[in-house]
Amino acid sequence: xxxxxxxxxxxxxxxxxxxxxxxxxxxxxxxxxxxxxxxxxxxxxxxxxxxxxxxxxxxxxxxxxxxxxxxxxxxxxxxxxxxxxxxxxxxxxxxxxxxxxxxxxxxxxxxxxxxxxxxxxxxxxxxxxxxxxxxxxxxxxxxxxxxxxxxxxxxxxxxxxxxxxxxxxxxxxxxxxxxxxxxxxxxxxxxxxxxxxxxxxxxxxxxxxxxxxxxxxxxxxxxxxxxxxxxxxxxxxxxxxxxxxxxxxxxxxxxxxxxxxxxxxxxxxxxxxxxxxxxxxxxxxxxxx
Numbered sequence: 001x002x003x004x005x006x007x008x009x010x011x012x013x014x015x016x017x018x019x020x021x022x023x024x025x026x027x028x029x030x031x032x033x034x035x036x037x038x039x040x041x042x043x044x045x046x047x048x049x050x051x052x053x054x055x056x057x058x059x060x061x062x063x064x065x066x067x068x069x070x071x072x073x074x075x076x077x078x079x080x081x082x083x084x085x086x087x088x089x090x091x092x093x094x095x096x097x098x099x100x101x102x103x104x105x106x107x108x109x110x111x112x113x114x115x116x117x118x119x120x121x122x123x124x125x126x127x128x129x130x131x132x133x134x135x136x137x138x139x140x141x142x143x144x145x146x147x148x149x150x151x152x153x154x155x156x157x158x159x160x161x162x163x164x165x166x167x168x169x170x171x172x173x174x175x176x177x178x179x180x181x182x183x184x185x186x187x188x189x190x191x192x193x194x195x196x197x198x199x200x201x202x203x204x205x206x207x208x209x210x211x212x213x214x215x216x217x218x219x220x221x222x223x224x225x226x227x228x229x230x231x232x233x234x235x236x237x238x239x240x241x242x243x244x245x246x247x248x249x250x251x252x253x254x255x256x257x258x259x260x261x262x263x264x265x266x267x268x269x270x271x272x273x274x275x276x277x278x279x280x281x282x283x284x285x286x287x288x289x
Contacts, residue, residue: 001090001091001113001114001117002031002032002086002088002089002090003029003030003031003089003090003091003092003093003113004030004031004032004033004034004085004086004089004091004092004093004155005023005026005027005029005030005032005033005034005055005092005093005094005095006033006034006035006036006078006081006082006084006085006092006093006094006095007019007022007023007026007033007034007035007036007081007094007095007096007097008035008036008037008038008061008074008077008078008080008081008096008097008165009035009036009037009038009044009048009097010037010038010039010040010044010063011038011040011041011042011044011202012040012042012044012047012097013042013043013044013047014041014042014198014202015195015198015199015202015203016191016192016195016199017097017098018097018098018100018187018242018245019044019047019048019097020047020048020050020051020241021100021239021241021242021245022095022096022097022098022099022100023035023048023051023056023095024051024053024241025095025100025101025102025103025239025241026093026095026101027053027055027056028103028106029093029101029106029109029110029113030055030093031055031086031089032055032056032057032085032086032089033053033055033056033057034057034059034081034084034085035048035056035057035058035059035081036059036060036061036077036080036081036084037058037059037060037061038060038061038062038063038077039060039061039062039063045058057084059081059084061077061080063077064076068206070163070164071163071164071165071206072163072164073206074161074164074165074206075160075161075162075163075164075165076161077165078094078161078165079160079161082094082153082157082159082160082161083157085155087155089155090113090117090154090155091113091117091125091152091153091154091155092152092153092154092155093151093152094151094152094153094168095151095184096165096188098186098187098188099151099184099185099186099187099188100184100185100187100239100241100242101182101184101185101239102183102185102237102238102239103239103240105181105182105183108180108181108182109125109152109180109182111180112125112152112178112180112182113125113152115178116178120154121176121289122154122176122177122178122289123153123154123156123159123170123175123176123177124150124152124153124154124159124168124175124176124177124178124286125150125151125152125153125177125178125179125180126148126149126150126177126178126179126180126286126288127148127149127150127151127152127180127182127183127184128147128148128179128182128183128184129145129146129147129148129149129183129184129186130183130184130185130186130234130236131145131186131188131189132185132186132187132189132190132234133189133190133225133228133231133255134189134190134225134228134231134253134255135190135249135251135252135253136187136190136234136238136242136246136249137233137234138231138232138233138234138255138257139231139232139233139234140189140228140230140231141230141231141232142229142230142262142266142270143266143269143270143273143279143282144229146166146283147279147282148179148284148286149166149167149184149285149286150167150168150175150177150285150286151184152180153168153175156170158170158171159175162285164206166285167285167286168285169285174284174285174286174287175286175287176286176287176288176289177286177287177288177289178288178289179288185238185239185242187242191223192250192251193222193223193224193225193251193253194221194222194223196223196225197219197220197221197222197223198221200216200223201216201217201219204216225253225255226255228255228261229260229261229262229266230257230260230261230262230270231255231257232257233257269281
């Protein structure tokens with residue numbers, strides 16, 4: 001059995017993506033790692049080359065500026081990367097540029113590969129999610145943060161990235177998946193407030209009309225992390241590959257996690273989930289077998 005990893009990235013230096021950590025965190029559980037690099041305004045290529053691992057295979061692409069609506073370009077580029085993996089691979093492990101896998105989950109991932117490799121009804125493997133916010137000390141714990149998503153898919157080219165590349169489908173049909181006891185650590189909302197706003201403005205071009213993009217560019221150059229609904233203190237450990245980045249954090253964000261900025265139905269559903277572990281009416285971009 002062979003497993004391929006794949007990812008897309010553009011302007012990782014400018015936008016402060018932990019792409020090096022993302023790629024390194026997947027290398028121990030894949031046999032090759034496809035990195036599709038878009039047309040950059042920085043040295044993202046040098047960043048990836050410096051990892052210097054023989055499993056990494058760098059490819060290049062030009063992002064279509066006309067595919068801005070809804071982040072469609074992200075799905076198109078993700079499909080391109082998926083199509084570059086070894087045709088002999090059974091599984092394909094997709095990681096985004098701000099997602100990292102903790103080494104404590106490697107065994108569960110490997111077991112998932114082996115357990116389901118011959119059951120073609122299993123089209124993907126489902127991960128739990130931990131979403132960090134503001135600093136490496138806080139995580140989002142409300143319903144606005146998706147709790148699960150598919151990150152390992154069968155090497156079946158009918159499978160395509162869905163919408164803005166959050167997940168995958170076959171046409172409009174949700175993938176049939178099996179959960180594994182592993183988490184993806186999502187660091188997309190952890191940056192210096194100035195860099196966070198810079199990244200938001202840059203990525204906003206992939207979702208907004210010209211008029212909306214212009215309005216976004218006129219916003220302050222400092223991201224306000226107080227616009228959250230519910231947070232919790234992170235009590236675990238970060239992946240080894242993230243420790244240097246965590247240690248170099250040079251900003252402080254004071255967040256009062258005792259405040260729950262939820263009302264009505266959202267507040268009721270929040271406390272119901274905390275009491276029961278059940279998240280009713282949750283959107284699922286997959287079907288669990």
